[in-house]
Amino acid sequence: MQPRSAAFSVDEHRQRFARLRETVREAKLDGCLMVAPENIYHAGGYETWVGVNSPQFMIFTKDEDEPTLILRNVDLALAQETTWIRDIRTYHLHTDSVPGLVEKVLKEKGLGKGRLGIEFQSYALPHAMALSLEEALPSFSFTDCTDLFGDLRLIKSPAEIAMMRQAGAFAKIGLEAAARTLKAGMTEIALAAEIEAAMRRAGSDYWAIPTELASGWRSAGGHAAPRSKIIEPADLVHVEFAGVSNRYHATALQTLAAGEPSGRARELYDIALQSLRAGLKATKPGAPVDAIEEASLEPLRKAGLEHAAMMRFGYGLGIAYPPIWLETLQISRGFDRRLAPGMVFVLHSCLELPDEEIGIVQGGTYLLNDDSLEMLAGAGDIDLVSA
Known part of the structure; x- marks a missing residue:
């Protein structure tokens, strides 16, 4: 029954x-x-x-x-x-x-x-x-x-993949709300409220990790929860949150700008994109997870910024409950595993520069098919969006 x-x-x-x-x-x-x-x-x-x-x-x-x-x-x-x-x-x-x-x-x-x-x-x-x-x-x-x-x-069934695509649709609604409502003068908490309300209204289940959102001088904190800080003109704002369908998570990541960012911010964003692209290019069935992260680090080494990549390049994603949404798959150095079709994971580039008070996180949730890498949620490889 x-x-x-x-x-x-x-x-x-x-x-x-x-x-x-x-x-x-x-x-x-x-x-x-x-x-x-x-x-x-x-x-x-x-x-x-x-x-x-x-x-x-x-x-x-x-x-x-x-x-x-x-x-x-x-x-x-x-x-x-x-x-x-x-x-x-x-x-x-x-x-x-x-x-x-x-x-x-x-x-x-x-x-x-x-x-x-x-x-x-x-x-x-x-x-x-x-x-x-x-x-x-x-x-x-x-x-x-x-x-x-x-x-x-780790290997998702067709029914699970359908759940994750639905979760990705919720996350897309959240990103659209972020880009539509972000403006200088609002608080981080107010922006998070717009993101979360949009996803909940669309039908998203609750998420296993609180919305991560930081702006301006706080953006160098990789896992910062939103605070009552006012978002200032030219601030970089990075967001990380998940849409959820029947406990299946699809995580969206994006760094945006509240107005015209500084030249240094644009430079760092472009370097982070190069890192993301290199890692995405290396992500395919049979690829060793440590080699994928190594590929993502090459552009950072050339720019003298490897030290600023403080997070793993990726991790598995699926069913999750508080307080965490990571699965056992780690796309990182130090792990001996190869990717296979049907796996779903978060991939992201990350630059954290506390001395400069700048942080950038960019990427999304991806499904590995037999012959393609399908983005389920996130901003991915796009130019910096200015609100």
């Missing part, structure tokens, strides 16, 4: 779950205590943010048992409207033992010892809960499966 609010068919979720279980077997795990809300949603269909507030688990073994969801009793209706999983156990916060309930479910599944996979790097697993699980389950060993399970989400 299709749950009332499910974004995908039960068949699609079951196919994802089958791949997940096969991954557990290949890793020689006996079972899994899945905690990351993005992974539970991907395989189990349960769509809710509350895993970072109240403990939640999707429990299954390497055998053919049906998965079990553990969640807080007040959230039972949220699960029933989205998940295909029928075995749902609940607890009452602060009075019931969550580790005790986990132990009970494992015993029912025939597991009294063995190796369990869990996402130790998830924000949904506080350190105190991890310690409590280890204390309640002394016969088990735990293996960090953050990357193992997260990697299963």
Whole structure:
């Protein structure tokens, strides 16, 4: 039976779950205590943010048992409207033992010892809960499966790509609102309000990271949230935010100017564009991620600005919940991975010059097809727009 609010068919979720279980077997795990809300949603269909507030688990073994969801009793209706999983156990916060309930479910599944996979790097697993699980389950060993399970989400299905295209459409509406309403004299918060309201009115879901927006002397902060600062004439203003469809994110990035910018600002913007173009040119199926970032750095080295590139060139994107929207894919030096069709990622050039009080971020969200790189959201490779 299709749950009332499910974004995908039960068949699609079951196919994802089958791949997940096969991954557990290949890793020689006996079972899994899945905690990351993005992974539970991907395989189990349960769509809710509350895993970072109240403990939640999707429990299954390497055998053919049906998965079990553990969640807080007040959230039972949220699960029933989205998940295909029928075995749902609940607890009452602060009075019931969550580790005790986990132990009970494992015993029912025939597991009294063995190796369990869990996402130790998830924000949904506080350190105190991890310690409590280890204390309640002394016969088990735990293996960090953050990357193992997260990697299963990197290649998007046709239905997921449709979601991400819709998210990109919301992000485009946000960028259009930014360009249309930006003017000297308004506050950063007022500009952010125009962007966010436009996307929400269009139907965007909520985003996992607050809108990032900084102007003028604040623009050298790469992840600045908007403040009550007045946007001044000639200020550079960079924005980064996501449109969201059923938790699938498409991130838009653009640096604009409030009026006529300085010559130095234009010079730095053009160098950032050269970096973006070089990285985009290197982005293709089979390309090593470290080589892509190296390509993006070449124009900066020639300009003596490599030190100003403080952010990775890219990262994977898809399902996300607060407080973060990055997937396990990192398009950066230090990682041994190659790109494949069906991956979706943010690519951006970044120049941060605190001494000059200038920062530029430019790029967007891209889908890698068999023979093309498709931009889903963002300004990308365009000349500096002056409002």
